[in-house]
Ligand SMILES: *[C@@H]1O[C@H](CO)[C@@H](O)[C@H](O)[C@H]1NC(C)=O
Ligand SMILES: *[C@@H]1O[C@H](CO)[C@@H](O)[C@H](O)[C@H]1NC(C)=O
């Protein structure tokens with residue numbers, strides 16, 4: 001009998017224990033908001049002064065074969081510093097002029113790397129040249145310029161205003177300007193992303209089968225370009241053919257010299273953009289469209305052709321390039337490599353604008369290695385800026401929504417980004433570090449920093465909790481937890497009160513109780529034999545038999 005009571009008590013107690021030891025902590029864990037403490041002041045400081053610790057330096061080696069100029073690098077350095085100081089800079093940057101060091105350059109060449117080099121060449125005139133295929137600046141000088149000691153200034157001017165033109169134009173601020181201008185015409189360029197998807201389509205207005213030699217064209221024209229630009233952006237490419245779609249371009253036949261603006265009234269490119277799925281966030285399209293025979297027997301009149309090309313090309317801002325062919329395709333046509341190559345060349349040029357590398361329409365990429373090198377540095381600084389902006393937005397958000405959770409992972413991502421940022425700045429500031437590969441590495445690091453910050457900002461738990469404030473949570477849990485707690489605690493209380501009254505009884509009528517117990521035991525035995533055992537509780541509760 002006593003053991004039965006002990007059992008009931010221990011069961012009741014284990015309920016309470018379960019309630020207190022597991023239920024309450026679980027409830028607490030599920031409902032309390034974890035807010036990791038973020039380095040708010042540090043981030044605010046960075047936000048207020050984004051480039052404080054940055055003194056970006058680019059090493060340049062000066063080489064002279066004809067004359068030995070022992071101190072030319074020092075003289076050029078003075079002129080470069082002077083020139084750079086003449087304008088306020090958005091980010092502190094400078095050139096570090098070194099005498100030509102064969103060991104360093106040879107080592108770099110051996111590992112497929114290179115540095116900026118100034119090559120001094122004695123000539124009849126003073127001038128410069130930026131060759132197509134290297135990061136060398138050739139400066140021509142004559143004896144007069146040496147005698148009048150103008151050479152160092154001329155070298156400095158060539159470097160700052162031509163070789164490093166992009167940095168100089170982008171980072172120099174006008175007196176009333178606080179932020180640099182966008183890298184290139186940002187109304188055309190897509191947002192920078194290290195991975196971009198290229199979607200190439202051939203649209204045929206008719207249903208007759210078409211083949212195109214796009215693979216060869218890609219291999220011969222696009223692959224070299226892709227390799228050159230891969231430190232800046234990597235492409236994934238898909239190519240497809242679609243039938244019975246010529247974007248209804250015949251509607252433009254009464255317009256002469258249509259611009260993209262005119263085209264945009266007629267065609268809807270959004271249906272093309274959504275036809276394929278890709279993982280990259282950004283995509284650039286190349287669409288080559290052939291009109292249908294039915295509507296365009298004489299070809300599209302607005303397309304201006306010449307002997308070389310039977311097509312016109314339109315840059316579609318932030319979307320890609322549209323190539324419009326004048327004439328419909330024959331049945332079972334093969335669009336040859338020879339036809340596609342000039343299209344691909346034009347596309348590659350336009351791609352540079354869409355990527356924000358080239359800014360003006362008619363400018364050719366005269367020295368692609370130098371330009372791409374500069375664009376890397378500008379992207380690095382833009383990335384650092386973007387990272388700090390993202391962190392600051394996150395801080396503002398967590399400040400504004402006090403109920404918002406800040407998971408530990410968010411703190412880890414932020415710490416990771418801030419550590420990497422310091423590491424990157426060490427690299428940027430080191431005047432001896434600045435080969436091609438160093439800039440590639442720095443760009444990758446800056447991309448990682450941006451990624452880490454965005455990961456922190458878009459952490460799922462943070463946004464989710466934001467829409468489930470504390471008051472709502474209480475309202476949801478209270479109807480459930482209230483009754484549960486009442487049942488458990490009142491049950492336990494009742495049981496213990498019962499026990500107490502019972503032990504009082506024990507003292508007064510022990511014998512009587514013993515007899516009673518025997519009776520019950522006998523009764524129990526009988527019922528058991530009858531196979532009709534029923535409610536145990538009614539038996540073990542002596543109070544009810546009173
Ligand atoms: C070239 O660089 C190497 C390695 O940094 C250095 O040891 C050497 O002294 C330098 N040579 C000259 C001529 O400056
Ligand atoms: C592009 O891919 C190559 C090879 O995987 C890699 O080395 C390079 O860093 C990538 N570039 C960028 C901008 O991520």
Ligand SMILES: *[C@@H]1O[C@H](CO)[C@@H](O)[C@H](O)[C@H]1NC(C)=O
Nearest residue numbers: 250251252253254255256262
């Ligand atoms: C050209 O023709 C289309 C339809 O045929 C018409 O909507 C449009 O207004 C015309 N444009 C001009 C400039 O005539």
